[in-house]
Amino acid sequence: MINRLTQLLSAANISLSDQQKQQLVGYVELLHKWNKAYNLTSVRDPQEMLVRHILDSIVVNPWLQGERFIDVGTGPGLPGIPLAIVRPQAHFTLLDSLGKRVRFLRQVQFALGLSNVEPVQSRVEAFNAEPPFDGVISRAFASLNDMVNWCHHLPAEQGRFYALKGQRPDDEIAALPPQFQVTDIVALRVPELEGERHLVTIQKL
Numbered sequence: 176m177i178n179r180l181t182q183l184l185s186a187a188n189i190s191l192s193d194q195q196k197q198q199l200v201g202y203v204e205l206l207h208k209w210n211k212a213y214n215l216t217s218v219r220d221p222q223e224m225l226v227r228h229i230l231d232s233i234v235v236n237p238w239l240q241g242e243r244f245i246d247v248g249t250g251p252g253l254p255g256i257p258l259a260i261v262r263p264q265a266h267f268t269l270l271d272s273l274g275k276r277v278r279f280l281r282q283v284q285f286a287l288g289l290s291n292v293e294p295v296q297s298r299v300e301a302f303n304a305e306p307p308f309d310g311v312i313s314r315a316f317a318s319l320n321d322m323v324n325w326c327h328h329l330p331a332e333q334g335r336f337y338a339l340k341g342q343r344p345d346d347e348i349a350a351l352p353p354q355f356q357v358t359d360i361v362a363l364r365v366p367e368l369e370g371e372r373h374l375v376t377i378q379k380l
Contacts, residue, residue: 213279231314231372253314256280267291268293338375
């Protein structure tokens with residue numbers, strides 16, 4: 176698994192320490208183990224998880240700005256856990272409404288010794304963001320319109336929304352409320368992944 180991860184990272188021009196690689200593989204192993212009972216992801220093969228969960232999450236790292244992030248609708252910790260591993264100086268709140276997912280995240284936090292994540296069970300509308308966040312991240316969470324409406328109270332004044340999307344969501348961008356502005360759309364390259372990937376960055380005016 177380490178060798179395979181190293182090859183993928185090399186193909187993506189991402190450089191990580193041996194400890195970070197061990198943590199990423201450890202996360203995949205936990206996800207695979209708990210998936211049997213908890214049904215956390217439809218991806219069953221750990222080798223495939225390296226591409227579709229690990230690489231697909233960490234390729235956005237260069238575009239994130241700030242130190243405090245919240246991953247809304249994190250599910251089994253995607254993209255929050257992989258990003259917390261590759262960005263140890265930043266802090267990630269992992270928000271999900273399902274108790275079993277949050278229990279899994281606490282186990283991951285303990286097993287991998289991640290001091291920079293905080294799993295929280297809450298609906299996003301009910302979560303009190305104090306202090307507010309530099310970045311609100313979501314992957315396959317909701318439409319852009321729903322994201323900014325449900326999460327409008329989470330970012331700081333200069334904070335950003337980061338939406339991880341497949342195809343470029345031009346229809347969703349056109350439907351955004353006027354007080355929200357798209358500041359960047361990045362086409363992401365994920366080695367060995369079928370289909371398109373885009374990162375859409377939004378700021379409140």
